Amino acid sequence: GESVGLHLPTLSVQEGDNSIINCAYSNSASDYFIWYKQESGKGPQFIIDIRSNMDKRQGQRVTVLLNKTVKHLSLQIAATQPGDSAVYFCAENRGSGYALNFGKGTSLLVTP
Amino acid sequence: DTGVSQDPRHKITKRGQNVTFRCDPISEHNRLYWYRQTLGQGPEFLTYFQNEAQLEKSRLLSDRFSAERPKGSFSTLEIQRTEQGDSAMYLCASSLFPVGGTSGRNEQFFGPGTRLTVL
Secondary structure, three states: OOOEEEOOOEEEEEOOOOEEEEEEEOOOOOOEEEEEEEOOOOOOEEEEEEEOOOOEEEOOOEEEEEEOOOOEEEEEEOOOOHHHOEEEEEEEEOOOOOOOEEOOOEEEEEEO | OOOOEEEOOEEEEOOOOOEEEEEEOOOOOOEEEEEEEOOOOOOEEEEEEEOOEEEEEOOOOOOOEEEEOOOOOOEEEEEOOOOHHHOEEEEEEEEOOOOOOOOOOOOOEEOOOEEEEEO
């Protein structure tokens, strides 16, 4: 069936470096994408979202890039901090208000 | 705290017992979602409500599972005759769905989850 997945299960970066987390999706009808951060023992925390009519969106220290041609999504975190260590999930859906379809997650570890 | 809350945070039960979880969404949010998350996986959709109406259920929601949102505010998720395979984190999320149209966004806010262990 349709799926959302991540290229790398774990990513280790040094504090201060930039991080890039990638995500591939297979459903051409997906029109809305979200990145979530999940710390151990907590629920997912919204980071940033993007609609399919955009290819880039920036937030505070984070940027999401969407390439609809190759069905690829990425999350860039600038100047990664130890507090950024968590599991990151991309999620998609095919219309407002519907359930989100999550990928498996990438574990980001920030080392000092 | 004005975020999504869930109770209990942890539940340990024996196989065959019934359990019920509660979710209190963000007060002005009209949509409420239930997800299940197992270790190392992303959340999987179970069901969602708009106000008190249950609009969609996934195939994961067997007949042992039932969810309600009687007054369009808090919701409960009940699992009857629990099995060891039901052990997971049960997450609740809420969102504000625009009435009369769509913004094209679906920002869902998650609660801390209820971790269920079935022995």
